[in-house]
Amino acid sequence: MQPEWKKKKLKAWMEAYGDAVLRTCYLYLKDRYLSEDAAQETFVKVYEHMETFRGESSEKTWITRIAVNVCKNYIRKNWFQKERTSLDEGRQQDGSYEMAEDGMTLVPAIFGLPEKYREVILLYYYRELKVKEIADILDLKEAAVLQRLKRGRADVGI
Template structure:
């Protein structure tokens, strides 16, 4: 008599995990890199993120999309790295050539915009990254960050304004 494998079996869980990694590894790496401004730290953050995803797959309640859930884990992982004392000693200047995914064609405007995004305060940077680089909607970003939709909208507005100031060569006023 052979056993029937149901949806909660280890092979199905491992297959689902592999699918999640295949689908979201590059976007998570891209976002972590722009968040942390360091390739090695971003790679570590991606590994930590997917380790946390694997450990908590059974508790995912599908109240949000998989992408929102994974990005929330990635943002929290980056925040933890960002809070560590030695993080402040890293060079935070990033250019598109330094990006982990070399497939993207870059031009001078892309380089300038990427550098400008990395100069934003972290609260503004994370909503800009999630909205423009990951394509999440305002309600998904609110879920991922655990803040209200109006806070997300406000941060997006302030982020765009600060990006405009940076790109025009004006100083940021905090």
């Protein structure tokens, strides 16, 4: 039987960061059901490795980094590549990406970026994380994050 403090801590973290983890997973996977699976897997990993959290970063950063790694593992799987292609084609046909009234949006351009630029753009603008937090999550130097932000912005015109 697991210690009661782990259950309480997990519950608190799920309440505090659950929505953010789910949104982060959706940004990577672009599928509601896969995102829910990835978020659930994230918290399973958080529970299993709770004792390894050393407090060198914030809880939010640590949990987000786990979520990002879970999503990257999903993306690496061959079946995901096939599903993602059909998912993207379906979204483009039904206009799901369009957000602005005039049909002009940055979303397709952002999702068209190479992963290293896309993830920093999404974490910075959508998740509203600080450069330091992004650097911790992605295990990069702050200068690398800033450079990727600059190049990603240039590629999409923001």
